[in-house]
Amino acid sequence: MLNKFGPSGHGEAQVQYLDGDFRVISPGTYVRCAITDVRIPLDELKYWSVDLQEAYSVPTAVLQRHFPGALKSQG
Numbered sequence: 001m002l003n004k005f006g007p008s009g010h011g012e013a014q015v016q017y018l019d020g021d022f023r024v025i026s027p028g029t030y031v032r033c034a035i036t037d038v039r040i041p042l043d044e045l046k047y048w049s050v051d052l053q054e055a056y057s058v059p060t061a062v063l064q065r066h067f068p069g070a071l072k073s074q075g
Contacts, residue, residue, distance in 0.1 A: 012039075015055070017048040033057035035064050 013028025022045065030039040034054035047056040049065070056062045063070050 013042055015042075015045075017050050017053050017055070019050055022048065031055045033061055035061040 011028050011030075013024050013031055014026035015031050016023040016025055024042070028042070030041050031045060032038065033040055033056050034049075034052070036057055038057045040055055040057050045055060047059060047062050048054065049056075049062075052065070054065075056065065060071065
């Protein structure tokens with residue numbers, strides 16, 4: 001039987017990233033990290049860019065996107 005309310009939201013969500021919050025545009029259970037392509041469950045989403053409208057799985061992914069040379073100099 002089809003869900004009369006539309007998709008059940010078990011796949012990738014479409015999200016609008018706002019300042020300090022995000023809005024789910026299309027239901028789903030996760031988004032993908034723009035750097036690592038890792039699935040991020042929506043209830044664990046902590047890092048994103050409002051300007052670039054993309055999510056990040058960990059703080060190092062944020063650094064890699066915005067300061068690409070920062071992580072290389074640590075080695």
